[in-house]
Amino acid sequence: MVFREDVMIRYLYPYRYQASLAVFLMIAEVLVDLYQPRMMASIVDEGILGAGRGGVPDPEFVLRTGLAMALVVLLGGGCGIAGGICVNFCAQHFGNDVRKACFRRILSFSMEQVDFFHTGGLITRMTSDTAQVQTMVSTALRGVVRSLTFLCVGTAALLTLDIHFSLVTMLAIPVILLEVSVIVWKSNPLFRLWQQKIDGLNQIMQEDIRGARVIKGYHQEKRENLRFGVANEDLADTQLRVLMIISCMLPLANIVMNAAIAAVIYVGALDAASGRIMPGTIMAALTYIVQILNGLLMFAMILQLFARGLTSKRRLQEILDQGNDVDGDGCALPAGRNNAAYAVELRHVFFHYPGQQEDVLSDISLSVRPGEMLAVVGATGAGKSTLIRLLLRFYPATSGSIRVFDTDIRDYSVHELRRKITVVLQRTDLFSLTIRDNIVWGCDDFSERSVREAARIAQAEAFILRQPEGYDTMVSEGGMSLSGGQRQRLAIARAIVRRPDILVFDDSTSALDMRTEAALFRDLDGYAQRRQAEGHPLTRIVVAQRIATARHAERIAVLDHGRLIGCGTHEELLTDCPLYQEICASQSQTEEAVIPHG
Ligand SMILES: Nc1ncnc2c1ncn2[C@@H]1O[C@H](COP(=O)(O)OP(=O)(O)OP(=O)(O)O)[C@@H](O)[C@H]1O
Numbered sequence: 362m363v364f365r366e367d368v369m370i371r372y373l374y375p376y377r378y379q380a381s382l383a384v385f386l387m388i389a390e391v392l393v394d395l396y397q398p399r400m401m402a403s404i405v406d407e408g409i410l411g412a413g414r415g416g417v418p419d420p421e422f423v424l425r426t427g428l429a430m431a432l433v434v435l436l437g438g439g440c441g442i443a444g445g446i447c448v449n450f451c452a453q454h455f456g457n458d459v460r461k462a463c464f465r466r467i468l469s470f471s472m473e474q475v476d477f478f479h480t481g482g483l484i485t486r487m488t489s490d491t492a493q494v495q496t497m498v499s500t501a502l503r504g505v506v507r508s509l510t511f512l513c514v515g516t517a518a519l520l521t522l523d524i525h526f527s528l529v530t531m532l533a534i535p536v537i538l539l540e541v542s543v544i545v546w547k548s549n550p551l552f553r554l555w556q557q558k559i560d561g562l563n564q565i566m567q568e569d570i571r572g573a574r575v576i577k578g579y580h581q582e583k584r585e586n587l588r589f590g591v592a593n594e595d596l597a598d599t600q601l602r603v604l605m606i607i608s609c610m611l612p613l614a615n616i617v618m619n620a621a622i623a624a625v626i627y628v629g630a631l632d633a634a635s636g637r638i639m640p641g642t643i644m645a646a647l648t649y650i651v652q653i654l655n656g657l658l659m660f661a662m663i664l665q666l667f668a669r670g671l672t673s674k675r676r677l678q679e680i681l682d683q684g685n686d687v688d689g690d691g692c693a694l695p696a697g698r699n700n701a702a703y704a705v706e707l708r709h710v711f712f713h714y715p716g717q718q719e720d721v722l723s724d725i726s727l728s729v730r731p732g733e734m735l736a737v738v739g740a741t742g743a744g745k746s747t748l749i750r751l752l753l754r755f756y757p758a759t760s761g762s763i764r765v766f767d768t769d770i771r772d773y774s775v776h777e778l779r780r781k782i783t784v785v786l787q788r789t790d791l792f793s794l795t796i797r798d799n800i801v802w803g804c805d806d807f808s809e810r811s812v813r814e815a816a817r818i819a820q821a822e823a824f825i826l827r828q829p830e831g832y833d834t835m836v837s838e839g840g841m842s843l844s845g846g847q848r849q850r851l852a853i854a855r856a857i858v859r860r861p862d863i864l865v866f867d868d869s870t871s872a873l874d875m876r877t878e879a880a881l882f883r884d885l886d887g888y889a890q891r892r893q894a895e896g897h898p899l900t901r902i903v904v905a906q907r908i909a910t911a912r913h914a915e916r917i918a919v920l921d922h923g924r925l926i927g928c929g930t931h932e933e934l935l936t937d938c939p940l941y942q943e944i945c946a947s948q949s950q951t952e953e954a955v956i957p958h959g
Pocket residue numbers: 476714717721739740741742743744745746747748868906
């Protein structure tokens with residue numbers, strides 16, 4: 362990994378001046394803190410006990426030094442506050458930037474990458490992991506500087522104060538360092554596990570919140586509570602293991618620290634008895650030792666926070682370092698290459714999903730002319746939606762090539778490709794916006810007229826106008842305030858208003874009754890003819906379960922277990938393709954009206 366690509370360095374770099382100022386102010390604060398024991402010692406020894414004045418106290422010296430000490434305390438406080446502001450500024454902006462960068466990266470992920478990380482895992486990385494890294498930054502700026510300054514300058518101050526006390530401290534420091542190292546070494550691998558358990562819990566929460574209606578419908582609350590409970594306990598177990606290890610750190614270090622203080626008092630008492638040092642010096646030494654050992658404890662806590670933060674940093678780095686398999690460097694081609702021979706052309710396309718062995722699509726060769734309407738039919742699981750996913754570059758084909766307007770889709774920028782091809786997916790996602798905003802969602806170039814035209818073609822206008830506020834009616838989360846068919850029609854209107862060159866329906870009229878569906882395809886035909894007359898033909902690919910839907914197309918492609926076993930008009934397929942005949946026969950039993958018409 363290139364050094365500057367490191368998530369910490371890259372996203373902290375813009376705040377380097379504030380970070381440097383924070384470090385400077387923190388050091389100033391600690392230096393002031395460390396200077397106070399010396400002042401205190403001279404107040405006691407010189408001012409109160411009259412050292413150097415034949416044992417005569419000097420109240421004026423006490424007052425003068427006391428005032429100076431108060432000023433120094435104020436200065437230290439000021440540095441602490443200003444330093445804290447700088448630290449928080451850096452940490453918050455850093456966290457904000459990392460979150461934004463990760464989110465941007467996740468939105469550009471191929472479906473393969475989304476499958477790899479899982480939705481729950483991505484949510485954890487965006488929330489918990491960024492929070493951990495943010496904490497690590499603020500701790501690094503605040504704590505590391507403070508603790509190291511306390512440790513280094515405190516030790517130097519103690520050394521210049523008295524060598525005996527320094528020796529006692531030097532014995533305590535390695536013991537505490539050894540204890541901290543063992544604890545960090547033991548807890549470190551558990552932090553990754555901890556985050557993985559949060560991933561799992563988030564995944565279940567996300568699935569259950571999204572599938573709340575199904576859970577209620579099937580009365581499966583108990584089962585899902587149980588599933589959540591198992592994952593939750595698993596997480597709690599891991600947390601407990603980590604926390605139990607970490608909780609040993611402070612008490613053990615406290616034991617060593619108190620032993621060191623007792624030793625200093627003992628050594629100090631012997632030295633004072635022999636007249637080698639004054640009581641004020643012992644007081645100052647004790648303050649220094651507490652500061653040094655506290656610095657060490659603070660450093661230990663920071664190491665533990667760092668262990669967790671670095672785990673999270675690695676998990677974020679994994680997201681930011683992801684190569685872009687699908688969204689490669691395709692150059693943006695000029696729009697409007699509609700004089701091409703084919704709008705879509707697949708040449709010997711093979712595909713299997715990542716991590717799977719079996720091909721979901723095998724040797725598919727298929728072409729669609731500009732302005733043509735092609736239907737794709739086949740049994741459930743035949744690979745119809747997969748074909749569409751490859752066309753949109755949600756996944757890269759394992760082998761073979763897919764061309765759009767005579768150009769390999771890998772040579773398009775994803776933006777350009779998805780501007781040319783608009784898909785109405787099987788599952789309709791609407792947002793908590795007005796109906797109008799849902800229709801024009803993601804479209805920059807629209808007018809009121811084009812919105813209404815799209816809604817009319819999608820057979821949505823009648824029900825929109827019946828809503829309390831027409832086009833300005835708010836849609837509830839996920840479109841739950843609308844029926845399945847209404848949601849599908851809004852999704853179709855959203856696709857049409859973008860004026861794509863290729864419009865793809867992935868089983869997106871399944872919730873429409875046959876009369877509405879027929880009206881939709883009739884109006885879509887009219888729209889396609891107008892587009893043809895304008896010189897911008899509209900190519901349509903319709904994935905369908907129902908033959909009644911497929912029959913609106915000029916040609917029909919039949920998929921069976923990932924293979925293309927027939928392609929032609931309805932009549933041709935009825936003659937040549939046994940599977941098609943079978944599908945027609947099975948559907949005609951339930952939909953008597955379908956076969957005879959046309
Ligand atoms: N993300 C995925 N990972 C692994 N396998 C998948 C994935 N998505 C689909 N499949 C598998 O690929 C095969 C084809 O699925 P696909 O969704 O393309 O079928 P389909 O013809 O559209 O089916 P349907 O009409 O039921 O929607 C199925 O066997 C399915 O289990």
